[in-house]
Amino acid sequence: MKKFYAFIAVLLILTAAASADVSVKKLADGQVEVTFFYGNPRASEVTIAGDFTDWQNGALPMTKTDKGWTFVKTVPAGTVMKYKFISDGNWTADIKAPDTVDDGFGGKNGLVDVDALAAAAAPAADTADASPAKKANIKFMTWTVAGTQAKFRTQGAYDSAKKGMDFDNATLGLKSYNKLTGNILPDMPFYVEIALAETELENGYAGNTKLLYLAQKDNFGNDTVSIEEGLKNAFTGLFTNPVSYLGKASDNTDSDDAGPGTNPYLGHLKFGIDSSYVNWYTGFNYAKPDVRQAVIWKTVDGNWDAGYQHVGGFNSFSLGSKLQHIFGEDITLDAGFAPNKSADRKGKKYGYWGWAGVKYEDLAVDFQTNGMYDGDYIFYKPVEHDFIIGAKDKFGGLSVAAQGLVTTHQMSSAQINANGASNQADYFGYSTDVFYRTNTFDGIQNIAAEAKVGYEDPDKFFGVTADYRMRGAQASMLFLRENHDDGTFDLSKTLGELNSQNIGLSGYITPVEPLTLSLDATAEMPLEKLRSDSDLVTGYTSDSAWTDWYEKRCGKDMMPLFGIDGGAEFTATPKASYKLSENMSISAYGKVYYSAYDWEDGVDDEDANKYAASDSAFLFKKAGATFAVKDVNSLIKGIDVYYGLDNSNSVRLFNTLVGDIKLPSDITASAAIGIKTVKSTDAAEDYNKDTNNPFAFAIGVSKKLSKLQKPTVYTQFVFNMDPYKNFGDGQDNLALTDANVSARWDKGAEVGDKDAVDWYDGYAALRLGIRWDF
Incomplete structure (x- = not known):
């Protein structure tokens, strides 16, 4: 009842991060002990990730206490650390961090300068006010x-x-x-x-x-x-x-692109004013707005550019700290409005997003609306409006959440196409996967929704989550990125494929303390029967955004459920992990698919349901196993071994064995071998087996230096495979998804998503590099 009155009193708003603190203590040996605290005892699992953990790749568990979660790390004097918490799978900024820095993706990283914090702590003990006034501070x-x-x-x-x-x-x-x-x-x-x-x-x-x-x-x-x-x-x-x-700079005279076109250039520009009543900031170029994720979905993306053609931008106005708690410290309000010329990411189309919400304890209610316009002024010639509402709460170990979207289109596909190819790209090329739309409200086609119910045993013996998600064929959401160029599919991953409904069930059980078993299972079905000869489907499949950009490049990653009368595609991912000792663990997983769609008349169900990788309606897609051990002896600080079986390619099977060894002095040695076997599938019949490269391998060494701002130097040799990240993504790190070598995105290629067995097939390379991240 108390929660209900709080909701009525305020009406709306967002989730606020739980309180946190960082303290330091100088040790006798000159080292500094840093203690992180995250003050949310209701969280089920919290880890800390930062530049000292290789972020999420090496996120470390925090220890639960009566008042929250703690993590202690000893570091040398002079250390500067960037970090975030991951609370129940959600990235969470530390709102009580000693300092913060923009993460470049619409959020904040906590920043700990241990020397500055230690120096500040000493006089603070002798003063009545331990909260120094804010000062100008540039990093x-x-x-x-x-x-x-x-x-x-x-x-x-x-x-x-x-x-x-x-x-x-x-x-x-x-x-x-x-x-x-x-x-x-x-x-x-x-x-x-x-x-x-x-x-x-x-x-x-x-x-x-x-x-x-x-x-x-x-x-x-x-x-x-x-x-x-x-x-x-x-x-x-x-x-x-x-x-x-x-930078390979040029005078840009041969470029048709707006803006500078060559390096160096101003990438992000973002600044503003924080006050007790109103916070304001503005962004230009590749600057990112603050991420919004109040209930289930991200409703403003951390990948959304202010205007990547070096025009446009956005403003954002939101409640300051005093107004956020005008009804008391237990109630957090969040409301704001962001008028912009960023609705297409290029900086060519006007738009807005606005929001209001409330949070009381675990109850959160949130509303957001978005708009996009085709005119010379904001609010002139509307193209699309979105309305998003959601709520979540927690009752002991039971959590519930629901969120819904209604999309209204004021311009149809025909009207958009009449504006010409350049205008069409503003809508379709980099911002949505809804390539056909009418300017009337078509009921369920314009709606998306998701509901989740989960329960976790207080002793973590078991946990289970049930999820239902649906998306109509014209349901879109502005400010979520869907991009064929670099393979970013945030919109379809958030809402699901067009004309789909998905039932998901995930859970885990720990029958004995060292053993954890888990299962993720889904069933995806068409939302409506949309025949291939319907206006919607023919309009979609004939649109140049689909035929020119997405159909071949992204067909493996986004495929609307058209021409299907019923049935479902089922997936299951069972996993098992076993802790052999305090420092040693093993885990294994598999991923299987089964297609049982009932296709429209004129389509052979048996043929249409076959996966090219198996010539069957059943596909054992991937499997993997991991072995990890820490602190083996004084010479070996850790060993990680990954075995992967990748059956996702229609022509070749890929078996991989990858490992790395952590040695003293921040040295890591890594190695990989791969075996490529030609299958007996129909797709392999036209494949010349003599062109197969059956054996592949890689070897690398990296070291983090203690001087020059602690860069990482590395060298690698790869042969017919590449298990390392791309050059600009931190090439000294392995590129793994679970235990398998990751697939890659080939920018500009006819097919963007490249299976791991094909990436670097037929090539070898010797590399030498150095990476700074501070």
Whole structure:
């Protein structure tokens, strides 16, 4: 009843982060003990992730106490740490962090400067007021990766059956994003990022022109860039104009793109004013708005650009700290409005998002509305409006949540197409997957919804969550990214595929303390019977956004449920983990699919339900096993081994064994082997088995230096496979999904999603690089 009165008194609003604190203590040996505290005892599981854990890749568990969760780490004096909490799977900023920095994706990272915190703590003990006034504080941060690579062909360019090791090219690369953030003045936060250089090492990205060749050969083995010419260019560029050379800058006269077009350029620009009553900030270029996730969905994406064509931008006005708690400290209000010229991410279309919500204890209620306009002014010539409402609560171990969306379209597909291809791209190319729409409300086609119910035993013996999600064929949401260029599908992953409904059941049980068993299962069904010859389906499949950009490039990642009368596709992912000792654990998982759709008349169900990777309605897609051990002895700090079976490719089966060993002095050695076997599927019948590269391997070493802001240096050799992340993503780290080598996204290629068995097939490379992240 008390919760109900709080809801009536305030009507609306958002989830606020639980309180947290960081304290430091100098130790006798000169080290500093840092204690993190997260004050939400109702959370079921909390980990801490930061630059000292390789973020989520090595997130560390926090220890539960009566008042919350703690984590203690001993570090050398002079250490600076960036971090976030992960509470029950959700990234959570520390609102009581000693300091914060913009994370570049619409959120904040906590920042701990242990020396500054220790110095501040000493006099604070002798003063009545331990809360110093805010001061101007500007920090420099960078994500910079520099490297060089020699690439080789392991099979002929024209005759793939011919094996060998022929030099292909050598490149020099630099990806450098340099940031200034903090407070220009007290209560005036800002974030500026300069994209100094974005030159890649890899020409595997089709159409990539940002390459600095030290040497290059064509498919016939002839020099297109001789080693002499390449080295001369590199020496001259680095000796005379290094920034322009490494950024591959030009005068932009040959570019049709709006804005600077070449590096260096202003990437992010974001600044504002925080006050007790109103907070305001504005963003330009690649600046990201604050992420909104009040109930289940992200309703404003951390990947949404203010205007990537270097025009447009956004404003955001929200309640200040006093108004957030005007009804008392137990009730948190959140309301705001964000008028913008960012509704298409390009910076060409006007729009807005506005929100209001309330949180009392575990109860949260939230409302958001979005709009997009085609006119020369905001609120003029509307294109789309979204209305989103949701609520969640927790009753002991029981949690419930529901969220719904109603989309209204004021411009139909025909009206949008009449504006021409450039305008059409503003709507379809980078912002939505709804390629057909009418300007009337078509009932369930314009609606999406999701409901979740979960229960977790207080002793964590078991937990279970049931989920139902549905999405109509015209249900879209602005400010969630759906992008064929880099394979970002936030919109369809959030709402589901068009014209779909999904029932999900996940749970775990710990029958004995070292053993945990879990299962994730789904059943996806069509929401409506939409025949292939209907206006909606023919309009969708004939639209150039689908035919030119998405159908081939993204067919594996997004496929509307059209032409299906009933039935379902079932998936199941069972997992098991066993803790052999305090420092040693093993785990295993599998992923299976079964297609049982009832297709429309004229379609053979048996053929249509077959997976190309199995020639059957059943597909054992992936499996994997992991072994991990920490603190083996004084020489070996940790060992991780991953076995993966990848059956997702229609032609070849991929078995991989990947491992890394952590050694003293922050050294990590890694190695991988892969076996590629040709299948007996229909798709493999036309495949020339002589072109298969049955054996693949990789080896690498990295070390984190103790000087020069602690960069990581690394070297690698890869042969017919690449288990490491892409150059700009932190290439010294393994690219794994569970225990399998990750698939990749090939920008500009006809098919974007590239299976791991195909990535780097027919190539080898020797690399040397260095990465800074501070």
